[in-house]
Amino acid sequence: MSQPIFHYVCVKYTEDKIGPLTDEIRSKLTFGQLPWYQDGSLSITQSMAIESYIARKYSLLGANEEENAEIFSFVLSVADMLDSLIKAIMGGPEQKQNFENVIAPRLIKAWESKININGHLFGNKTTWADLAVFNSVDYLLWTKNDKLFTQSPKCLELHKKLTESPQLKSYLESRPKDSKF
Numbered sequence: 141m142s143q144p145i146f147h148y149v150c151v152k153y154t155e156d157k158i159g160p161l162t163d164e165i166r167s168k169l170t171f172g173q174l175p176w177y178q179d180g181s182l183s184i185t186q187s188m189a190i191e192s193y194i195a196r197k198y199s200l201l202g203a204n205e206e207e208n209a210e211i212f213s214f215v216l217s218v219a220d221m222l223d224s225l226i227k228a229i230m231g232g233p234e235q236k237q238n239f240e241n242v243i244a245p246r247l248i249k250a251w252e253s254k255i256n257i258n259g260h261l262f263g264n265k266t267t268w269a270d271l272a273v274f275n276s277v278d279y280l281l282w283t284k285n286d287k288l289f290t291q292s293p294k295c296l297e298l299h300k301k302l303t304e305s306p307q308l309k310s311y312l313e314s315r316p317k318d319s320k321f
């Protein structure tokens with residue numbers, strides 16, 4: 141799910157798709173889980189830590205530390221969305237109902253009201269928050285949850301603008317259609 145942030149800042153990377161996690165691989169991972177990112181002497185896991193490293197290194201943060209804290213809160217709201225969506229997919233009707241009627245509308249409403257006149261969540265530049273929300277909208281559309289956005293034109297516009305951006309366009313067009321991971 142973190143791939144768009146790498147493409148947006150034009151980081152060249154190679155992606156190894158690892159099959160079932162063997163004990164040997166697991167023992168090399170700090171918390172026994174993927175994704176695992178290496179850049180020079182850096183070797184880390186945890187997707188949010190990886191994205192945070194890229195966001196800092198490639199200036200995807202805000203104008204000051206207060207804004208950075210707020211950007212992080214929006215990034216974490218995207219993690220909450222994914223968590224709720226996975227529970228909806230894997231769980232029973234109660235979790236699906238909670239996702240569709242409570243969690244997703246609440247988070248999308250917060251994103252929609254934060255998107256400003258420039259089409260960004262913060263200021264007049266693309267930040268980590270924009271890319272995180274983009275990712276989530278993209279995944280929700282791919283999982284056929286379009287109806288969640290009937291009253292959120294700004295979220296859809298942000299998604300469209302980034303989809304068509306020179307940084308993401310060719311990557312998005314060429315990625316596998318059957319899986320976003």
Ligand SMILES: N[C@@H](CCC(=O)N[C@@H](CS)C(=O)NCC(=O)O)C(=O)O
Nearest residue numbers: 161172173174175185186187188189
């Ligand atoms: N909080 C972690 C969660 C990582 C996670 O759930 N990784 C999955 C793959 S996407 C995994 O390694 N699952 C195998 C396992 O937990 O044994 C992150 O965001 O990186």
